[in-house]
Every structure is written in C-alpha cells, then in structure tokens.
Amino acid sequence: MATKKDTKAKKNALLIVESPTKVKAIKKFLGSGYEVAASNGHVRDLPRSTMGIDIEHDYEPKYITIRGKGDVLAELRRQVKKADKVYLATDPDREGEAISWHLCSALKLDEADGKVQRVTFNEITKNAVKEAMKHPRDIDMNLVDAQQARRVLDRMVGYEISPILWSKVKRGLSAGRVQSVALRIIADREEEIDSFIPTEYWTLDVNLGVTGEKKPLVAHYYGEGNDKKDISSKEELDAICKDLKGAKYTVSDVKKGERTKKAPLPFTTSTLQQEASKSLNFATQKTMRIAQQLYEGIELGKEGTVGLITYLRTDSTRVSDEAVAAANDYITSNFGEKYLAEGATAKKSETKIQDAHEAIRPTYVDHTPVKVKDYLTRDQFRLYQLIWRRFMASRMAAAKYETTAVKIDAGKHRFTVSASKTVFDGFLNVYTDDEDQIEKNVLAKSIETGTTLKFESFDSAQHFTQPAPHYTEASLVHDLEALGIGRPSTYAPTISIIMARHYITKENKSLYITELGQAVNKMMVEAFPQIVDVNFTSNMEALLDGIAEGDVKWKTVIENFYPDLDKAVKAAEEQLEAVQFEDEVTDEICDNCGRNMVIKYGPFGKFLACPGFPECKNTKPYFQKIGVECPKCGKDIVLKRTKKGRIFYGCIDNPNCDFMSWQKPAKEKCPKCGGVMYAKSNKLVCGNSECGYIKENNK
Known part of the structure; x- marks a missing residue:
C-alpha cells in the first residue's frame, strides 16, 4: 500500500x-x-x-x-x-x-x-x-567522459589548426579531426581517378540457334578449355573469330544448382544513410533529419503522437524479442509460415559503443506504410516505407533460385551461359534493391549435354577498364564506417561541414574536391600528416570506445594527444612562414584604380581582387594558365571551375571555343596519331581510345 x-x-x-x-x-x-x-x-x-x-x-x-x-x-x-x-x-x-x-x-x-x-x-x-x-x-560517467574526450579533441584540433588555414589560405575555414580525414579520403580518390590509365579489352558473344526456339541463345567467350582467357586487342579477337570459322558448337556440360540469397539485416545508422542515398537520393543530413522526426513522433489522428521508429543512432542489428514476435505474427498472417526466417538474422557488432540499442525498426509493425501514409509528408513516407520493408525483410526467409551453368565448346574454344530463375521469392516479396534480379536469362528446356547448336552471328565490343568511381555520400559513409572513422552520429555532420566549407561539391550524386579543398588538403597532409592519417584517426576512435567501456581514462587520451598536436602546430607555423596562398600579386591591372590585382581564395577557389579593398571592391575571375595551347584554336588552356566548384580545363576563348577536359592536357601531341595527350601521374596518355599510346612523363 x-x-x-x-x-x-x-x-x-x-x-x-x-x-x-x-x-x-x-x-x-x-x-x-x-x-x-x-x-x-x-x-x-x-x-x-x-x-x-x-x-x-x-x-x-x-x-x-x-x-x-x-x-x-x-x-x-x-x-x-x-x-x-x-x-x-x-x-x-x-x-x-x-x-x-x-x-x-x-x-x-x-x-x-x-x-x-x-x-x-x-x-x-x-x-x-x-x-x-x-x-x-x-x-554513466564512462559515456559522459567518452563524449567529453571527443569534444575536447575536436576543439583542440579546430582551435589550433584553423588559424593556420585562415592565415595561409582564407579566413573562415576550419580543420576538424574527422572532417580533415574525410576530405583526404575524397582527395585520394580523385588523385587515383586522375592517374588511372585505361586498359583495352574486348568481349565476344556468339548467337546460337536452338532447335524449336525462336530466340537465339547468347553465349559469352570464356577461353580455351578450362583456361579463362581475356581478349586484350582487336588482333586477338580477329584471330579467335578466324579460328572459329566453320566450328561446330556443342553443349559439353549442363550443371544445375540452387542458390539462396539471404535476407538483409535491419538498418543501422550507416546502412540507412547508404540505402536512403542510393534508393531515395537523400543526402545523409536529410535522412537523419527525417528519421529524427519519425523517432520523435508523428500525429496519427485519434492515436495521438506516436514514435514510428526506434532510435536512429545505432551500430547494432539486434532486435528485441517483442519486435521479433510481432514481425513473425505479421509475416505468418500476411504471407504464410514458409516466409518466416529459419533463425535469427543479426550480425555481431564489431564495436560495443551503441549495442545497447536495437537496430532501426518500426515501433509497431501494424503501422504499415499504407496505414500511416496520410499522416506523413512524401519524404517521411518514403523513408518510413524503406525502414518498415527492410525490417520485415530481415525477419523473412531467404530467396531461392534455380541456377543453370552451360559450357559450349567450339574446337579448342569455350563459351558459357549462366541462367537463374526464382523458385521462392522469400524476403523479395517485400524488399528488393538494384542487385536483386529475379529472372536472368531463362534457358530453353531442350538444352542438355551433347546438344548441337547452330551458329548465327558474332557480337563483339571494345571496352576499357574504368577507374574507381567518384565517391557518393553513400559510398563515403560506407568507407568511413569500414575504416573506423567517426561514428553513426558524425557521418552526416562531417559531410555537411566539408560541403558547407566548399571543400567538396556534389554534382548529381558524385562528390568532387574543389580547388579550395585541394589547397586545404595539401596543407593538412604536408603540415599535419598525423591528423589526416586514417589509421591514427581509427585508433583514436577505438580509444574513445575504450573510455565508454571504462577501460581508458579520458584525461590520459588528451594528455597523450595534445603535446604532439602543439608541437606539430609550432612546426607548421615555422614551415609555412614562407608559404603564401593568397595575396600573390599578378600583372592584371585593376580597371577601377590601376593597382596590380592579387589572387585570393573565395568559396569556390581563386579569384582576382583589388588590394585597395574596401575603398576599391573590384574583383575578376582568375584563369590560371597551365602553359598548354588549346588543341582546337591554339589559345591558352586555363584552369576553370563549374558553378558548383568542380575543377576542369577549358579554353580561355570560351564561348568562341568549346574545348574542355576533366583531365589535364599535356603540351606535346601524340607521336602516333597526333591526338591530345593527357598527364596522368608519371605518364602521358593519348586521349584517342583507338590509339592508346602511353609514354613516361619525365616533366
């Protein structure tokens, strides 16, 4: 009582x-x-x-x-x-x-x-x-101290390094413990793409007639017998086609099997950001903002305010027993027992920092997307539907495919055909992504070992290997997580900060480093290599986890970090004494007052400004000549930027001349075909794909 x-x-x-x-x-x-x-x-x-x-x-x-x-x-x-x-x-x-x-x-x-x-x-x-x-x-003072340590570390880095950026590049810039590493990762990818040299290769398909079938069977060239062979030139292709002239095409092996595709795990913060970026074209910041709204609560008519999803910052794929039971009941009632997952679908978390939480899931599975649609904005609905479907799929059975692999021999050469068809859709009933192709190349039933096929025609195509793709927000979040850089709560603000500072720009979905970003990254790599070192930053995250778990004292981490930072800052100030990115005097005369204009950094890179500011506020675009003549009109090639800040090379006589290139043109012409050569790392590469001439660049 x-x-x-x-x-x-x-x-x-x-x-x-x-x-x-x-x-x-x-x-x-x-x-x-x-x-x-x-x-x-x-x-x-x-x-x-x-x-x-x-x-x-x-x-x-x-x-x-x-x-x-x-x-x-x-x-x-x-x-x-x-x-x-x-x-x-x-x-x-x-x-x-x-x-x-x-x-x-x-x-x-x-x-x-x-x-x-x-x-x-x-x-x-x-x-x-x-x-x-x-x-x-x-x-929990361990969690408090982990947050204090992160805040203090970030403040130390920003407070000590940012003033150097202000004095050497541009006022208002900032350096950050995590953002500087993220910028370096993007810069390294851009450098990798710029220095990539494509390699030629060819594909060869053969169209074969099958008795009783209207459509030809398309088989892909494999090699000679069991030895896989790549076709690297037109000459090799012609030799193979010549060798195959009059050859008899016979099915030498038909192998049937079964493949299963496991249901996806429920969302963590990282995977939600990645999937929302790929599927919904949401920026990471937008995903987190809308997820926060769904978590905090939506007014559902007579029900009142209801939180539609669980907490949105988590590394865990764990799901409560109650949520599992509710999902199982829903699946059994709406799809049947055969659609239930055989066992628990959960991944062991590699870190312990957020494992007290569950995965991101709907709070009530009965609140289906259709049921709550009228109470949500379009974007809220799309994100909630993604979360709801992903969670339901995670509790469902694997999809099953029947696979068929066919080997077709023609003399010493071999072609292959692979096909699959869905025999049980499982979780695909509610959740698919771009990689889930339910039907692929369904084969005719009359194909069996010993079947002779009729040659109809060849299809060949020239290809070139491609560099790694430019980062998107989704792939950057994926790599930050894989490298142990930052934590769920830091991915979105990190990307937003380096974008707001104009260190990177986004065109379509791809992220590109700007001229300003290149200048900042160059200085950080040269002056503060430890701060932008991926392994160092990852190890620091592990120490922060250790603080949260009570294994490390937070002041110990700080006292080991700061002296090295302070030493690096003092050394950088001395080393960069002679380095000057701004106020470089040019021969360009100010139209208003006659002074020699100087180079300054703006949000998107360099521009010309009158040194008489604020009395004279005249500015002009700055076109940096690279010492190369335009291959179209013979005038100067200059460094330019798109409206969003992405760097390219174009003719100074634009719009009269439309030459432009994302790659840096070289002075010399290709000795083989006379085409434009491009500088890639320590090599010069002909831009004519049919030529492919490459030479060492001794500069």
Whole structure:
C-alpha cells in the first residue's frame, strides 16, 4: 500500500527530455503524476571565443551556458524546485548522457541526494517509456567522459589548426579531426581517378540457334578449355573469330544448382544513410533529419503522437524479442509460415559503443506504410516505407533460385551461359534493391549435354577498364564506417561541414574536391600528416570506445594527444612562414584604380581582387594558365571551375571555343596519331581510345 509520501513523490516527478516534440506524447504515456519538459538539446558547451580547455591544469574543460539557453534553464530550474524527483531522459547515447550530466550541473542537481536519476528508452512508445521508468539508474560517467574526450579533441584540433588555414589560405575555414580525414579520403580518390590509365579489352558473344526456339541463345567467350582467357586487342579477337570459322558448337556440360540469397539485416545508422542515398537520393543530413522526426513522433489522428521508429543512432542489428514476435505474427498472417526466417538474422557488432540499442525498426509493425501514409509528408513516407520493408525483410526467409551453368565448346574454344530463375521469392516479396534480379536469362528446356547448336552471328565490343568511381555520400559513409572513422552520429555532420566549407561539391550524386579543398588538403597532409592519417584517426576512435567501456581514462587520451598536436602546430607555423596562398600579386591591372590585382581564395577557389579593398571592391575571375595551347584554336588552356566548384580545363576563348577536359592536357601531341595527350601521374596518355599510346612523363 502506497504511503502519502509515495503518492506525493509520484505527483511531483519531473522528466526532462531533449526535444520539445517528445513532450506531449511522453506526458500522455506517464499521466498526471509527471511533468515533462525539454532542454532543447545541449545547454552547456565550450566557449566559442577561446579554446576553453585549461592546458595547465589537467586539461580541464571550461563549460559555459550556451547563448540563448538562459530562459530554458530558468524555466527548468523553476520546475525542478517544485519536483520531488527528477528523471533525465535525454537521448540514449553518449551525447544524450553528456547532456544529462550538464543538466545536473546547470540545474544544481546532486545525484547523491537521490532526487535525480537517468532513464533511457529506445523508442517513444507507451510500453517502452513505462518500462524505462521502472529501471532508473545513475548517469554513466564512462559515456559522459567518452563524449567529453571527443569534444575536447575536436576543439583542440579546430582551435589550433584553423588559424593556420585562415592565415595561409582564407579566413573562415576550419580543420576538424574527422572532417580533415574525410576530405583526404575524397582527395585520394580523385588523385587515383586522375592517374588511372585505361586498359583495352574486348568481349565476344556468339548467337546460337536452338532447335524449336525462336530466340537465339547468347553465349559469352570464356577461353580455351578450362583456361579463362581475356581478349586484350582487336588482333586477338580477329584471330579467335578466324579460328572459329566453320566450328561446330556443342553443349559439353549442363550443371544445375540452387542458390539462396539471404535476407538483409535491419538498418543501422550507416546502412540507412547508404540505402536512403542510393534508393531515395537523400543526402545523409536529410535522412537523419527525417528519421529524427519519425523517432520523435508523428500525429496519427485519434492515436495521438506516436514514435514510428526506434532510435536512429545505432551500430547494432539486434532486435528485441517483442519486435521479433510481432514481425513473425505479421509475416505468418500476411504471407504464410514458409516466409518466416529459419533463425535469427543479426550480425555481431564489431564495436560495443551503441549495442545497447536495437537496430532501426518500426515501433509497431501494424503501422504499415499504407496505414500511416496520410499522416506523413512524401519524404517521411518514403523513408518510413524503406525502414518498415527492410525490417520485415530481415525477419523473412531467404530467396531461392534455380541456377543453370552451360559450357559450349567450339574446337579448342569455350563459351558459357549462366541462367537463374526464382523458385521462392522469400524476403523479395517485400524488399528488393538494384542487385536483386529475379529472372536472368531463362534457358530453353531442350538444352542438355551433347546438344548441337547452330551458329548465327558474332557480337563483339571494345571496352576499357574504368577507374574507381567518384565517391557518393553513400559510398563515403560506407568507407568511413569500414575504416573506423567517426561514428553513426558524425557521418552526416562531417559531410555537411566539408560541403558547407566548399571543400567538396556534389554534382548529381558524385562528390568532387574543389580547388579550395585541394589547397586545404595539401596543407593538412604536408603540415599535419598525423591528423589526416586514417589509421591514427581509427585508433583514436577505438580509444574513445575504450573510455565508454571504462577501460581508458579520458584525461590520459588528451594528455597523450595534445603535446604532439602543439608541437606539430609550432612546426607548421615555422614551415609555412614562407608559404603564401593568397595575396600573390599578378600583372592584371585593376580597371577601377590601376593597382596590380592579387589572387585570393573565395568559396569556390581563386579569384582576382583589388588590394585597395574596401575603398576599391573590384574583383575578376582568375584563369590560371597551365602553359598548354588549346588543341582546337591554339589559345591558352586555363584552369576553370563549374558553378558548383568542380575543377576542369577549358579554353580561355570560351564561348568562341568549346574545348574542355576533366583531365589535364599535356603540351606535346601524340607521336602516333597526333591526338591530345593527357598527364596522368608519371605518364602521358593519348586521349584517342583507338590509339592508346602511353609514354613516361619525365616533366
């Protein structure tokens, strides 16, 4: 039986969340015994005007109230005074743990007196919230310290290195512990693409008539017998075709088999960002913003506000038993028992940082996309549908294919045909991607070993090997995760920052480094190689995980990092004393005041500006000559940029001359065909694909 004191405590409980959009729903779940308020995210942070870290006194951070949060804190203090119990229900991750800790300090709450406790829930549903309230705990200082360490490390890097970028490149630029590595990864890929030299190869298909069939069977050249052979030139192709003249085409082997395609895992933050980018063309930042809306709650008519998905920042593919049971019931009812997965579909997490969470999944499987569509915006619906389908697919049986592999011999040469057909669609019933081709090249039933086929014609084609593709947001997130750079919460802001700084630009889906990005990356690689080293950054993430797990002291990580950074900064300042990217005087005369104009960096790269600013504000485009004549008109080739900042080479006489190239043209012409040669790493390559001339570039 509850005492009067217990009853009073329940009626005077205050629960603090991060987002105001959660307040209404959670208040409804908890009832009249609770007040629910929001902190609107972080309330304290390091100051903007100084580093905010006391280097001389054990690297202690100096936190201040964030500007604009005074009124929020004043209201929270007023509510805390009236409450007998305070529950801190900020987001269930390191960042949320740190916000709860900062709230304790800002609101003068003392965990020792038993008045304040921490609660976390992975989804905004009545059951999840009520269950969380049964298991309050103390603030996890390991998670807080991991967040503090990340914040302090990032502040040190930004505060120490950014001023060097301001003085040597352009004011307003920034360096970051993770963003600088991401920029380097993109820059390295661009360099790899620019230096790639294509290799010629040919494909040969034969069209064969099958008795009783209207359509010919298309077989692909394999090689000689069991030895696979690539066709590297037209001469080789002609020799093979000549050798095959009059040959008899006979099926030498037919092998049937079965292939299964496993259901995909439910989404993690990384895989959701990748799939939303590929399938929906969403930027990572947009994906996270919309997922946040779905997590915090959508007004579903009479149901009120309902959180449609679980927490969106997670590395885990784990799913609760309750969610598995609900999914299994839905699949059995709507598809039949044969569509149920045989066992659990979950991947063991390689990191432990977010494994307390589940995968990203719908909170209620009965909230089908069709059922909630009318309450969602178009983009909310598309993302929710992707999450719902992916989760349901993860609980479904594998797809099964019947495969057939055919070998066709003609003299010493061999051609092959492979085909597959779906015998059970399994999870493909609800979820497919570009790689899921249900039917491929269905074979005629009359094909069997010993069958003679009639030659009809050859189809041949010339190809060239392709370089690695330009990064997209999806592939960059994939590689950042694979390399251990950053964490789920950092991918979207990292990409957004380097895009906002104009270090990279996006055209269609591809990411390209800008001239400004090249300048920043060059300086970072030369002056701060450790900061932009992938392995160093990955090892630092592992140390942050160690802090979160209680195995490493966060001050130890800081005190081992800062002296090396400080030393590198001092060395860079000395080394870069003579380096000057801006204010290089040119022969170009200002039309307004007659001064010699200087080169400066703008958001998209170099431009000419009058040194008499602000009295004279004249600017001009800067066209950097590369010392090569235009192959079309003989005038100068200059370095140019697209409207979004991507670098290319074009004729200075544009629009009268339309020559342009993404590759840098060379001075000399091809000695073999007279075509344009392009500089690729230490080689010069003819741009005429039919020529293919290559020579060493001694520069």
